[in-house]
Amino acid sequence: MFSEEMWPENEKKCAVVRKPKQGRKRQELLAVALGVKVGVRGGFLWPPLKLFACPQISSLVRRAALTHHDNHFNYEKTHNFKVHTFRGPHWCEYCANFMWGLIAQGVRCSGLKSEGLYRVSGFTEHIEDVKMAFDRDGEKADISASIYPDINIITGALKLYFRDLPIPVITYDTYSKFIEAAKISNVDERLEAVHEVLMLLPPAHYETLRYLMIHLKKVTLNEKDNFMNAENLGIVFGPTLMRPPEDSTLTTLHDMRYQKLIVQILIENEDVLF
Missing domain, CATH: 1.10.555.10 (Rho GTPase activation protein)
Incomplete structure (x- = not known):
């Protein structure tokens, strides 16, 4: 356990939990998200969370608030989802937030039903990887979903081929x-x-x-x-x-x-x- 005095000044800001305006339940929710003991001056932060910067902790708070929010949205639209790893922050149009993390941070549609197919661009570096794979291996290049789960990478490579x-x-x-x-x-x-x-x-x-x-x-x-x-x-x-x-x-x-x-x-x- 780490006391408030042991933390650098810039990290103390992450450990402070201000009393929410929406009552005890909201306060407990934020405390659980941050790992801080409720009602204790100079609260303690779980050691693993010390690895996170302030923006990541803020993201956890927003995510927890969205999960426990009283107003839940139901979407009639169906998807064909696959677990996906995003190299950078990826914007979710439904929850109006960014998806963060290192691996398997979220899911996105795949295949012919993927929204914006051929209009939405994949990551440029991944598209270049596909191009180099074809230049190197020809028809033996592996572009299966297990290697490139984002269909927009494959569509982007096809468009690049025609443009070049x-x-x-x-x-x-x-x-x-x-x-x-x-x-x-x-x-x-x-x-x-x-x-x-x-x-x-x-x-x-x-x-x-x-x-x-x-x-x-x-x-x-x-x-x-x-x-x-x-x-x-x-x-x-x-x-x-x-x-x-x-x-x-x-x-x-x-x-x-x-x-x-x-x-x-x-x-x-x-x-x-x-």
Whole structure:
């Protein structure tokens, strides 16, 4: 046990428990969270808690207060959760707080039902790890959930692959033709024009695009859970799959809505176009 006099001045602040305004029950709750004896001047702190800095102790107090709060929130939304280790503080949209710790601090959705799939980014260093694994091991690279439990790492690596291609999946030669097709107002004529330009793609590019659109169509079928429809995916994949031949910021900004529209059309009409 450690007395108040033995603690440095800056650590005494962590050991002080002020009388809460909401009564005895609240006071006991905070005392239990901090390991301080209630009602004792110069209370004692459990030795293990000395390892924590003030912010971590504050986090424990907030977490305990949320757990024992009288008003509990019930969410109808269902999830497919997996235990996840966060390298840094991760914001929880439900409890409006950060998740902290070293390992298995929380859970997050995984798979096609993961909210914001392809829109939410994974940690950059983990995405780079996946890239290096493919560069080193090729098809033998292990990207299983046991190695990378965060699905956003895998989706981020896929987007990075498409962005780094020297020639985009939608080639420079066909870029302007796709943009012109997207500008056609008549829906049927626009669809026919997009199909004609698709036939101009090299076989490898065509098959890659077809395979990707089949996958993205599956993503949209889970829109109720992941909130990613064809338009949202078009916003994400438009600039990733097609880039103007000339490196012009003005052209890129001007064409963004048409890039989004092309990918949206490809996803929505995947079974007709391919």
